[in-house]
Amino acid sequence: MCGIVGIVGRSDVNLQLYDALTLLQHRGQDAAGIVTCDRDRLNQQKATGLVRDVFRARHMERLKGNFGIGHVRYPTAGGSGPALAQPFYVNSPYGIAMAHNGNLTNKDQVMEEIYQQDLRHISTDSDSEVLLNVFAHELLEQRKLQPKAEDIFTAMRAVHKRVRGGYACVALIVGYGIVAFRDPNGIRPLVYGKRETEQGTEYMVASESVALNVAGYTLVRDVAPGEAIYIERDGTVHAEQCAEKPSLNPCIFEHVYFARPDSIMDGVSVHKSRLRQGEHLAEKILRERPDHDIDVVIPIPDSARVSGQTVAHRLGVKFREGMVKNRYIGRTFIMPGQKQRKKSVRQKLNAIELEFRGKNVLLVDDSIVRGTTCKQIIQMAREAGAAKVYFASAAPAVKYPNVYGIDMPSAEELVAHDRTTEEVCSEIGADWLIYQDLEDLVECSAEGNDKIERFDCSVFDGNYVTGDVDEAYLENLHAQRNDVAKSKKTSQG
Numbered sequence: 001m002c003g004i005v006g007i008v009g010r011s012d013v014n015l016q017l018y019d020a021l022t023l024l025q026h027r028g029q030d031a032a033g034i035v036t037c038d039r040d041r042l043n044q045q046k047a048t049g050l051v052r053d054v055f056r057a058r059h060m061e062r063l064k065g066n067f068g069i070g071h072v073r074y075p076t077a078g079g080s081g082p083a084l085a086q087p088f089y090v091n092s093p094y095g096i097a098m099a100h101n102g103n104l105t106n107k108d109q110v111m112e113e114i115y116q117q118d119l120r121h122i123s124t125d126s127d128s129e130v131l132l133n134v135f136a137h138e139l140l141e142q143r144k145l146q147p148k149a150e151d152i153f154t155a156m157r158a159v160h161k162r163v164r165g166g167y168a169c170v171a172l173i174v175g176y177g178i179v180a181f182r183d184p185n186g187i188r189p190l191v192y193g194k195r196e197t198e199q200g201t202e203y204m205v206a207s208e209s210v211a212l213n214v215a216g217y218t219l220v221r222d223v224a225p226g227e228a229i230y231i232e233r234d235g236t237v238h239a240e241q242c243a244e245k246p247s248l249n250p251c252i253f254e255h256v257y258f259a260r261p262d263s264i265m266d267g268v269s270v271h272k273s274r275l276r277q278g279e280h281l282a283e284k285i286l287r288e289r290p291d292h293d294i295d296v297v298i299p300i301p302d303s304a305r306v307s308g309q310t311v312a313h314r315l316g317v318k319f320r321e322g323m324v325k326n327r328y329i330g331r332t333f334i335m336p337g338q339k340q341r342k343k344s345v346r347q348k349l350n351a352i353e354l355e356f357r358g359k360n361v362l363l364v365d366d367s368i369v370r371g372t373t374c375k376q377i378i379q380m381a382r383e384a385g386a387a388k389v390y391f392a393s394a395a396p397a398v399k400y401p402n403v404y405g406i407d408m409p410s411a412e413e414l415v416a417h418d419r420t421t422e423e424v425c426s427e428i429g430a431d432w433l434i435y436q437d438l439e440d441l442v443e444c445s446a447e448g449n450d451k452i453e454r455f456d457c458s459v460f461d462g463n464y465v466t467g468d469v470d471e472a473y474l475e476n477l478h479a480q481r482n483d484v485a486k487s488k489k490t491s492q493g
């Protein structure tokens with residue numbers, strides 16, 4: 001999913017960027033990077049690994065400058081080697097670095113165009129490098145020795161015409177400032193905030209408001225779909241709508257799984273949305289099984305902890321943290337290979353026998369994607385002596401690939417693809433399985449927010465808001481990025 005951050009401060013921003021990236025670590029565990037600008041000098045450190053491993057004291061000392069950007073990566077295009085760590089950099093015009101969250105859906109075509117028409121070379125198979133080069137080309141076309149806000153916005157308008165997909169980005173222009181922008185459908189999240197210091201106002205843009213919050217910034221607002229915000233190095237802010245038909249269609253999977261619950265996205269509290277998910281799920285359970293015999297509700301940590309609580313409360317049964325999570329293992333779903341994901345689930349979660357023995361347990365998870373987690377958990381619950389193991393998913397069945405920045409490229413890898421609920425239930429080994437209804441999930445996130453046109457629910461309903469994703473596109477994506485193809489790419493990376 002990737003996490004991005006950009007800061008224009010009044011003194012060195014290196015430590016602030018580092019702290020922000022640790023708060024966004026749940027969005028990407030594969031690589032991390034920071035670029036700062038000290039007058040006209042660019043400083044950079046990026047590598048594969050977690051934030052705490054990528055940046056050493058000597059790197060931090062080097063990362064001087066009062067404005068900079070950072071990235072944590074979860075690969076969704078190209079391999080996962082060090083060459084694909086972000087931010088990416090191009091030296092012309094001005095020197096531009098960029099951090100990107102999302103995925104372009106017309107990367108191949110734009111890559112060809114960049115080569116044939118713009119005479120630019122892309123050195124990796126990253127869509128983010130393509131996006132950076134389109135932006136650089138369009139800015140170069142303005143032919144200004146010193147770019148002004150209107151030049152940047154003109155370039156941005158051209159970028160939106162050329163690229164499609166999900167993209168929330170922050171770019172650093174050496175010597176000038178940072179530019180934050182969001183795709184015309186607002187699929188990927190981006191917020192912007194400020195804080196007052198004795199030296200003046202400082203600005204931060206980030207994927208999630210939690211990064212602002214912890215650093216003492218106040219959330220000003222979300223970057224609007226299609227909007228660009230240019231913050232000059234002296235703190236002057238310019239904002240402009242650069243898309244022809246902007247409309248807000250944020251990815252609902254952020255609310256299900258990706259975002260931290262303490263973030264507010266497009267005006268929606270993720271925590272509140274998850275509380276509601278639990279309530280709606282419980283209502284459905286009561287409708288389908290009014291005489292249920294559930295003794296205890298056990299959430300699968302971490303992401304289902306919130307919704308699990310309201311499921312139990314509404315059902316009027318005990319809520320118990322019966323699965324213990326090893327805090328030193330990261331998120332399994334965003335790991336690059338199925339082998340690693342499978343192994344990590346067992347290392348990550350362990351059952352407390354006392355909570356299972358002889359009981360009818362309802363396990364609640366936020367979602368079932370490949371089924372890696374629930375299969376093993378159900379097995380663990382049985383080994384711990386559960387009488388019956390029921391399973392509830394706070395999201396509907398995930399049936400379709402994601403093309404906007406979640407690494408679910410292949411329908412065949414999804415356990416619910418081409419399977420009925422009963423078939424999935426038997427595949428994962430549960431005694432009963434229940435999924436949230438899509439209308440209910442949408443209601444959980446939409447309540448109290450009329451700015452949202454509709455959510456991108458493509459993983460649940462197969463409707464792709466950019467309108468350019470068809471059967472042929474998905475077949476090609478599957479061929480390029482299924483688990484086997486990806487493992488080959490990684491080993492080359």
Ligand SMILES: O=P(O)(O)OC[C@H]1O[C@H](OP(=O)(O)OP(=O)(O)O)[C@H](O)[C@@H]1O
Pocket residue numbers: 257300301302303304330331332333334365366367368369370371372373374
């Ligand atoms: O069906 P699957 O393919 O296993 O994917 C779904 C699971 O993966 C995620 O957990 P993850 O361990 O990534 O993160 P979490 O600790 O935030 O729950 C998600 O919360 C589900 O538990």
Ligand SMILES: NC(=O)CC[C@H](N)C(=O)O
Pocket residue numbers: 001002003073074075076077078084100101102103104126127128405406
């Ligand atoms: N998940 C993301 O946002 C990834 C960004 C970009 N597509 C990459 O693979 O690096």
Ligand SMILES: [Mg+2]
Pocket residue numbers: 300301302303304365366373
């Ligand atoms: Mg989980």
